[in-house]
Amino acid sequence: MKTITIIDTFGFFFRSYFALPPLRNSDGFPTGLLTGFINLVDSLHRDHSTDYLVFALDSKGKTFRNELYPEYKANREAPPEDLTKQLPVAIDWIEEMGFANLSREGFEADDVITTVTRFAKEQGLKVRIVSHDKDLYQLIDDGVVVMYDSVKKKEIDEQGCMDKFGVNPRDFIDFQAIVGDSSDNVPGVRGIGQKGASKLINKYHTLEAIYADIENCGTPRTQKLLLESKENAFLSRELVTMRTDVYKDMDLENFVFENKNYLSCLVDEFEIYEMKQAIKKAKVGQDEAACHEEAKPRKNQDLPSFEASLLDTKEKLEE
Numbered sequence: 001m002k003t004i005t006i007i008d009t010f011g012f013f014f015r016s017y018f019a020l021p022p023l024r025n026s027d028g029f030p031t032g033l034l035t036g037f038i039n040l041v042d043s044l045h046r047d048h049s050t051d052y053l054v055f056a057l058d059s060k061g062k063t064f065r066n067e068l069y070p071e072y073k074a075n076r077e078a079p080p081e082d083l084t085k086q087l088p089v090a091i092d093w094i095e096e097m098g099f100a101n102l103s104r105e106g107f108e109a110d111d112v113i114t115t116v117t118r119f120a121k122e123q124g125l126k127v128r129i130v131s132h133d134k135d136l137y138q139l140i141d142d143g144v145v146v147m148y149d150s151v152k153k154k155e156i157d158e159q160g161c162m163d164k165f166g167v168n169p170r171d172f173i174d175f176q177a178i179v180g181d182s183s184d185n186v187p188g189v190r191g192i193g194q195k196g197a198s199k200l201i202n203k204y205h206t207l208e209a210i211y212a213d214i215e216n217c218g219t220p221r222t223q224k225l226l227l228e229s230k231e232n233a234f235l236s237r238e239l240v241t242m243r244t245d246v247y248k249d250m251d252l253e254n255f256v257f258e259n260k261n262y263l264s265c266l267v268d269e270f271e272i273y274e275m276k277q278a279i280k281k282a283k284v285g286q287d288e289a290a291c292h293e294e295a296k297p298r299k300n301q302d303l304p305s306f307e308a309s310l311l312d313t314k315e316k317l318e319e
């Protein structure tokens with residue numbers, strides 16, 4: 001089965017920012033995020049771990065979720081300045097290497113990822129999603145769709161979802177509707193945490209079933225909390241449900257990841273930012289096709305997973 005790798009662009013870059021020490025060139029320009037990004041592209045090429053590659057990007061401005069709930073993501077703090085300096089450079093590099101970086105006004109990257117996943121499943125591809133966003137756990141489907149944990153360097157399947165959250169991916173949307181999401185300012189049901197939410201969802205599976213049997217839903221306190229936050233629960237479910245209709249059609253052949261060194265066209269950029277290891281990676285296999293040349297097709301084979309050593313918090317650097 002061929003594999004398509006879908007990368008949550010901003011999410012990956014944010015974590016890449018924390019992956020390495022605060023690297024800088026002699027002019028003081030930060031390069032840690034850029035280094036982490038180049039390491040990922042190099043590992044994909046070196047390990048032949050994907051057949052298709054696409055990046056998904058948040059659109060600028062408000063989305064349909066802000067129309068549903070104006071407070072959605074209203075509590076987000078501005079990212080570090082060193083991160084924002086590197087973002088436009090990294091995005092330019094995605095385009096320079098010829099990769100697709102999909103976005104659409106009014107939608108988030110998660111919606112783009114979900115839509116691409118739908119098309120990929122319809123065409124018989126395995127989908128690997130590089131993201132730490134728990135919203136995307138709802139897409140996990142054993143043997144077909146997995147998340148990729150870039151810190152632990154492993155794929156996350158249905159059992160991985162059960163181990164982490166205590167619920168099956170098919171029930172994840174209703175689980176999130178109860179537990180909420182403080183990082184996105186999704187309200188959920190105030191007073192019911194992950195353990196209580198998973199217990200309810202594993203028994204009832206849907207909000208409708210819970211409220212249809214509210215008299216028997218746990219303790220009187222739990223029933224009270226559910227009733228008080230009923231409107232927020234259904235609103236939250238709508239907020240965390242990913243859209244599958246961002247695009248009406250899609251030709252996945254536009255996302256083929258060829259057997260060539262995509263970094264070779266960025267040598268001059270690497271020189272400017274004094275990224276010595278990236279320069280070495282870009283010059284590997286001089287007899288291979290360069291980034292803008294057509295590569296020779298590679299033979300079908302079982303492909304190993306790529307590795308990307310990224311950390312999503314400063315604290316994890318010390319673990």
